[in-house]
Amino acid sequence: MHKIKLKTLFVAVAGLFVGLLLAYSISSQISPTTTGGLKASKEGVSEDLIDAALKTYVPPGQLDEYYLFASGGHSGQLFVYGVPSMRRIRSIPVFNKESAVGYGWTTESKEMLGDFAWGDAHHPALSETKGDYDGRWLFMNDNANSRVARVNLDSFTTQQILGPVPNVYGPHGSVFLTPNSEYFMMASRFAGPIPYGTYSELDNFKEDYKGVMAAIAIDPKDGEMSVGWEVLLPPWSYDLSDAGKGVSDGWCFLTTYNTEEAYHLLEVESSQRERDYIMAINWKMLEQAAKDGKVKDIGGAKVIDPMDVPGSVYLVPCAKSPHGVDVTPDGKYFIGNGKLAPTVTVFSFENFMECVNTKDFQGEERGFPIVNYEKTRVAEVEVGLGPLHTQFDDKGNAYTSLFVESAVAKWSLTDFKVTDKTQVHYCPGHLASAEGDTVNPDGKYLVSLNKLAKDKYLSVGPSHPESMQLIDLTSSKMKVLYDSPTDPEPHFAQMIKADKIKTFEVYPKDEAREGAVYAKEDAKVVRDGNNVTVYMMAFRSRYYPDAVEINEGDHVTWYITNTDFDEDITHGFGIMFYDINCESQPGQTQKLEFVADKAGVYPYYCTNFCSALHQEMQGYLLIKPKS
Amino acid sequence: MKFLQGKLSLSGRILLLVAGLCLIASTYFPLWYMSLDAPQYPEGLSMIVFMDHIGGRIDIINNLNHYIGMKEIAESDFPEMQYMTYIAFGLAGLAFIAALVRRVWFGLGTLVLLIIGGGLGMYDLWYWLHRFGTELDSKAPIIIPPFVPPMIGSNDVANFVTHTGFGIGGYLLGLSICCMIIALWRFRTWENKENDSKPTIQA
Numbered sequence: 001m002h003k004i005k006l007k008t009l010f011v012a013v014a015g016l017f018v019g020l021l022l023a024y025s026i027s028s029q030i031s032p033t034t035t036g037g038l039k040a041s042k043e044g045v046s047e048d049l050i051d052a053a054l055k056t057y058v059p060p061g062q063l064d065e066y067y068l069f070a071s072g073g074h075s076g077q078l079f080v081y082g083v084p085s086m087r088r089i090r091s092i093p094v095f096n097k098e099s100a101v102g103y104g105w106t107t108e109s110k111e112m113l114g115d116f117a118w119g120d121a122h123h124p125a126l127s128e129t130k131g132d133y134d135g136r137w138l139f140m141n142d143n144a145n146s147r148v149a150r151v152n153l154d155s156f157t158t159q160q161i162l163g164p165v166p167n168v169y170g171p172h173g174s175v176f177l178t179p180n181s182e183y184f185m186m187a188s189r190f191a192g193p194i195p196y197g198t199y200s201e202l203d204n205f206k207e208d209y210k211g212v213m214a215a216i217a218i219d220p221k222d223g224e225m226s227v228g229w230e231v232l233l234p235p236w237s238y239d240l241s242d243a244g245k246g247v248s249d250g251w252c253f254l255t256t257y258n259t260e261e262a263y264h265l266l267e268v269e270s271s272q273r274e275r276d277y278i279m280a281i282n283w284k285m286l287e288q289a290a291k292d293g294k295v296k297d298i299g300g301a302k303v304i305d306p307m308d309v310p311g312s313v314y315l316v317p318c319a320k321s322p323h324g325v326d327v328t329p330d331g332k333y334f335i336g337n338g339k340l341a342p343t344v345t346v347f348s349f350e351n352f353m354e355c356v357n358t359k360d361f362q363g364e365e366r367g368f369p370i371v372n373y374e375k376t377r378v379a380e381v382e383v384g385l386g387p388l389h390t391q392f393d394d395k396g397n398a399y400t401s402l403f404v405e406s407a408v409a410k411w412s413l414t415d416f417k418v419t420d421k422t423q424v425h426y427c428p429g430h431l432a433s434a435e436g437d438t439v440n441p442d443g444k445y446l447v448s449l450n451k452l453a454k455d456k457y458l459s460v461g462p463s464h465p466e467s468m469q470l471i472d473l474t475s476s477k478m479k480v481l482y483d484s485p486t487d488p489e490p491h492f493a494q495m496i497k498a499d500k501i502k503t504f505e506v507y508p509k510d511e512a513r514e515g516a517v518y519a520k521e522d523a524k525v526v527r528d529g530n531n532v533t534v535y536m537m538a539f540r541s542r543y544y545p546d547a548v549e550i551n552e553g554d555h556v557t558w559y560i561t562n563t564d565f566d567e568d569i570t571h572g573f574g575i576m577f578y579d580i581n582c583e584s585q586p587g588q589t590q591k592l593e594f595v596a597d598k599a600g601v602y603p604y605y606c607t608n609f610c611s612a613l614h615q616e617m618q619g620y621l622l623i624k625p626k627s
Numbered sequence: 628m629k630f631l632q633g634k635l636s637l638s639g640r641i642l643l644l645v646a647g648l649c650l651i652a653s654t655y656f657p658l659w660y661m662s663l664d665a666p667q668y669p670e671g672l673s674m675i676v677f678m679d680h681i682g683g684r685i686d687i688i689n690n691l692n693h694y695i696g697m698k699e700i701a702e703s704d705f706p707e708m709q710y711m712t713y714i715a716f717g718l719a720g721l722a723f724i725a726a727l728v729r730r731v732w733f734g735l736g737t738l739v740l741l742i743i744g745g746g747l748g749m750y751d752l753w754y755w756l757h758r759f760g761t762e763l764d765s766k767a768p769i770i771i772p773p774f775v776p777p778m779i780g781s782n783d784v785a786n787f788v789t790h791t792g793f794g795i796g797g798y799l800l801g802l803s804i805c806c807m808i809i810a811l812w813r814f815r816t817w818e819n820k821e822n823d824s825k826p827t828i829q830a
Contacts, residue, residue, distance in 0.1 A: 540690055566687045613694065613768055 052481040055472060058085040066434055066495050068447060069124045069138055070468070072096075073489030076119040078140060078151060083434075083445055083495060086470055086484035094149045094158045095119020095142045100608075102573075102582020103158070107591040112161045120144035123175050123240075123492040127223065131179035131245045131439030135500035137223040139184060141174040148175060148186065148216060150223050153501050155585075162225045166299035167194040167212040173241040173254055174216075179439070181220065183228060183283065185243070187213040187254050191235030195299025205263045209235040213254065214301065215283060229290035230303045231281070231313075234366045235261055237270070238279075240324045240389075245439055246331030248349040250284040253334050257321035259365070270321065271340055277315040277370070278325055278336050280352065285312045307367055314356060315370045318345050319380075324389035324430075328398070328413060329439050333378070337387040337400060344387050344400055346379040346416060379416035383409040388429055389492075391436035393443035393473055399436075401428040401448065408448055408471065410478060422478040424469050426452040432493035433473065442497065446471040446478070449490045457485050466490060505567040507587030515559030516589040520544040532596075534558040538571040538584060540611040543604075546619030552599040552626045561589040564610075572607030575621060583608050599625035633731040639814030640726040643734060646806035647722035649799045650741075654678045654712045657794030659752060661776065663688065663787045674700070675794065676752075678711040695785065696767025697759055707751060714744055722807065731815055738807040745800060752778060 042050060058064055064082030067089075072079055076095030081088050096118060097104030104113055119142035127137040138151040147163030148171070165171065165186055173187030191209035193200040200208035211233035216225050237258040244251035259276045262269030289295070289309045295302035306313045318336035322345075326335045336345040354360070355371040363370045386404030393399070396413045406427055410420040430449045434442035453467040465485035472479040509518060515535060517523050523537045523544035532554045537544045539562065550556060562571045562584035573590070574581040577598065584590045606617035635643065660683070663672045672691075675682040681702055689699050702708060718741050725734035761773035769785070776782040782789045793801075 540694075564687070564690060566684075566690070611694075616768075 048479070052472075052479065056084045056086065056470065056482045058082070058087070063498065065498060066445065067498055067501060068432065068493050068495045069126070070432075070449065070486065070490035070493035071121040071124050071140055072487065073122070073491055074118065074120045074144075075488050076121050076142070078121065078124060078138070079486060079490065080156065081468070081484070082498075083447070084470060084481065086468065086482050088484075088486070090156060092151055092156055092158065094140060094151065095121055095145075095147070095161070099581050100583065102590060102592075105580060105582050105592065107593050109158070112158065114161075116142075116145050116147075118144065119147060121491075122172060124494050125175035125177050125184060126494045126496055127181045127218075128177050128179055128438065129181070133435055133438055133494075133496045133500055134181075135496060135502065138494070139175040139177070139218075139225070141171050141186065143170050143172050143189065146171050146186075148184075148225060150225060152223070154504050156503065160223075160225060162216065162227070164196065165214050165216070165227055166196065166301040167210070167230055167303065168214050169212075171214070173213075173238045176240075176242045176252070177218075178243040178252070178283070179245045179249055181218050183215045183217055183243075183287075185213055185215055185241050185252050185254070185281075185283070187211070187233075187238035187241055189237050189239065191237070202263050205235060206261055209263075211236050211238055212303070213238065213241075213281070215287070227301050229286065229295060230298075230301045231286055232303060232305050233279070233313075234259075234368075236276075237266075239322070242325050242327045242334070242437075243283075244327055244331055244334075244349070245329075248327060248331040248334070250282060251349075252281050252283050253325045253327065254279040254281065255318070255322040255325045255336060257339075273320070275317040275319050275373075276321055277365075278318045278322065278334065278347070279368075280314045280316055280334075280371075282312045285309060311356070313368050314352075315365060315368050316347055316352065316376055317362075317370060317373045318347075319343060323387075326390040326392075326398075326437070329392050329441055331439070333413070335390050335398070337389055339386060339388060339403075342382060342385050342387070343380045344383050344390060344398075344411075345377055346381065347376050348378045351378065352376045381411050381416050381418065383411060383418055384421065389431055391431045391433040391446065392441045393433060393436070393446075394441050395443060399431055399433060399446055399473075399478075401431045403427050403429065403451075406450075408446070408478060420476065420478055422471065422480060424448045424450055424471075424480065425456050425467065425483070426450055426454060430490075430492040432495050434495045435497065436495065443473050445495065446473050447493060447495065449493060451489075453485060456483055468493075505586070506565045507585060507589075509565065509587060513589050515557075515591055516561045517559070518561065518563055525550075530554050532556050536560050536573075537563050538573065538606070538617075539563040540569065541606070541613035541617040543573075543606075543617065543619045547622065548619070549622045549624065550596055551624045552596060554596045554623075556592075556594050556596055558592045558594075559589055560584045560592070562586055569610055570608045571610050571617070573604060574607040575604045576602050578602060578621075581607055596621075596623045599623045633815040634729045635726070635731060635734060635810060636814040636816045639734075639810040640729060642806045642810035642814065643722050643726040646803045646810070647719040647726070649803035649806065650715050650719040650722065653796040653799035653803065654715050656796035656799060657682070658748075658796040658800070659778070660792060660794050662790045664790070665786045665788070667786075677796065678715060679708050681705075681708075694767065694769045695771050696764030696769075698762060698764075700759065705755070711748075718744065722803075731811060734807065734811050738804070738811060741804055741807065745804060748800075749778070 066083040068081040068083050070079045078092040078094050080090040093103040103109045121140050122143050124140045126133045141148045146165050146168050150160040152159045168186050168188045169192035170189035171186035172189035175184045177184045188211050191211050193208045194210050214230045215228040217228035236256045239255040241254045256277045258270035260272050294308050319338050319341035321340045322336040323339040324337040334347050360372045361369040362372050383400045384402040384405045386402050387400045388403050390398050390400045400409045407421050411418045428448045428450050433446040434444045448469045450467040453464040466489050468484045470482040472481050517535045517537045524535050526533045532550045560573050565587050570585050572583045582590050602621040604619050657675045659676045661674045673683040721737040757775050760775045776789050779792045
């Protein structure tokens with residue numbers, strides 16, 4: 001009896017145990033406790049989240065509505081994102097070397113980069129026609145080496161780097177284009193003795209150190225940049241700029257800080273005045289002065305002394321070390337973002353012109369008239385702490401980033417009242433709304449370029465990525481839709497409707513192109529003394545020639561033409577131990593130059609996966625030793 | 628041989644004219660096409676055969692074909708392309724003459740020549756399809772069994788699905804033949820000795 005009872009008990013306990021195990025496994029299947037992972041139930045998910053997911057989800061095979069071009073800061077590159085998915089589509093090397101594409105290795109890109117291995121990319125600007133983006137080019141400045149680059153938007157490649165532009169120490173206040181892309185202005189962040197290389201003690205700061213604004217002219221045919229003219233300015237720091245449009249076309253505006261003219265401990269010393277200035281410059285007047293020859297040559301640039309052109313430069317007082325200056329889409333107002341004051345100051349261009357025309361000045365500094373502040377200012381909007389930059393929508397609203405408050409304030413351009421505020425994470429610098437700095441903004445989306453991410457992504461150690469947050473502007477309340485981490489460090493971005501950009505898919509065949517070969521019979525190695533030129537052809541999945549014999553000490557010029565005229569069939573070309581790699585896009589001819597200073601056998605191969613027989617795409621560079 | 632002695636009615640002559648025009652038009656339009664679809668070519672790659680040249684993305688198709696050891700497709704390998712257009716123009720000329728002289732026997736001769744020409748063209752196409760699909764280089768990196776794509780239809784080759792068919796030019800040729808047959812078959816009239824100069828119009 002006992003035995004049977006024991007057995008029953010044992011079976012019962014075992015059964016219970018198995019049952020519990022089963023129940024646990026089933027219940028964990030039904031409601032998994034871990035966050036993330038695949039879960040396709042709307043249950044318990046708020047309507048807001050579902051709305052955000054639907055607004056940002058771009059299914060496989062579908063394309064984004066906008067391109068977002070964000071500068072890469074001190075990484076020197078340019079990032080291309082799709083909006084609203086916030087997927088990164090491309091990183092374009094601009095002021096940095098990029099081995100994957102051979103940028104900084106090919107002869108052409110090496111010449112463009114010159115002696116610099118890095119740049120500090122700040123403000124991308126899309127070319128404009130009649131104040132609207134035309135999708136042709138993008139210009140971006142290098143704050144570190146006073147350069148500026150042009151990226152052609154038919155191929156998304158850097159095609160020109162201009163500079164160092166003479167006399168402009170740290171052109172932070174660029175690139176902001178005039179409405180028909182006649183010019184953009186480059187204003188110096190640092191005052192310095194000019195031309196470059198001049199030595200002068202800091203004690204001579206007020207006399208010998210100059211601020212300079214350069215007007216970079218753009219060829220309307222091909223976007224080629226050249227230094228138009230420059231204008232001498234006081235030794236203040238020029239922060240940002242914007243060009244007038246509509247009624248204010250012909251003028252440009254610069255924000256200033258350190259009008260205290262300090263040169264030590266600027267954090268404190270340049271923050272003493274309650275108001276610095278927005279400088280208003282009549283660039284058409286200066287352009288005429290340059291044409292009339294009222295210039296002198298400094299460091300190879302035509303430099304205008306504005307004292308020779310009275311009425312070309314005015315000062316507008318603005319609180320306090322203002323950061324961004326932004327012209328409204330209709331060109332009627334220019335807005336100073338207070339940075340160290342919790343306000344944005346709205347100035348009327350019409351009132352400003354009235355002051356100019358009636359000589360309604362409240363004083364002058366360094367020879368420049370200061371216009372009547374009370375008259376020019378139409379509003380001081382209490383937006384919040386640390387206002388840096390303002391963008392616009394299509395409904396007469398402005399959006400200002402609040403760095404200190406980690407927020408974006410929305411305010412009205414009709415009654416200058418704040419109507420909404422949303423928290424962002426964390427510390428936003430610039431904002432970019434859809435076509436938000438044109439005469440015709442789209443509204444719809446706003447991207448907040450945040451300097452800190454902290455806890456918003458999986459941790460990657462003490463320093464975290466920068467963060468771009470997509471904000472929905474379609475309702476009266478702003479809504480953060482999506483967080484997108486990014487590499488250092490987008491300062492500013494431009495958002496353009498995708499259909500405005502027209503790319504080409506293959507480089508056209510051009511028999512006249514230097515070094516190009518389009519038939520294997522034409523591929524060859526030509527020797528002239530100890531100069532060797534290789535005319536190589538690459539197509540799936542072979543090189544012609546696939547063995548090149550040269551001598552130690554030869555100077556080698558190597559052309560690679562990709563004769564796959566087929567979208568996205570890109571070939572790479574890397575040579576072992578010679579520190580050489582580049583890519584050749586469909587139809588493209590690349591040029592490399594090097595000295596064969598090491599004898600031996602060096603395999604070369606296709607580095608960009610091209611086909612099923614990519615791994616077989618290889619050859620040998622045989623370098624005979626000097627006997 | 629009464630049939631051969633007939634004359635063409637006005638409608639018959641118009642049909643012959645149309646036949647000639649179709650022939651001329653066919654030289655400007657694709658005769659035949661092959662379109663290749665693959666997962667990585669969602670937009671498709673096409674080879675379009677005209678009377679005197681080959682259009683489409685023949686460079687890419689050739690490059691891909693070398694993986695399976697297919698001979699390169701080049702216009703210079705098709706000597707018939709040098710004179711096919713002239714033949715078409717010649718036949719169109721004959722059709723116009725037939726319409727002019729109204730002789731049924733002349734029209735019939737033109738038709739026979741056209742049918743022979745069309746037949747040879749079809750044979751030619753089949754011959755090249757067969758040759759390109761079966762004479763594959765045995766040293767090719769990827770070995771696939773020999774194949775002959777149909778003149779009209781679909782076929783699978785490795786990762787590609789080929790769709791083949793006649794183009795507008797091909798259909799115009801067919802239309803031309805049809806017009807001639809109908810003209811010669813239905814729209815004839817018989818010589819009337821008394822009324823030689825006044826042909827009866829019979830439509």
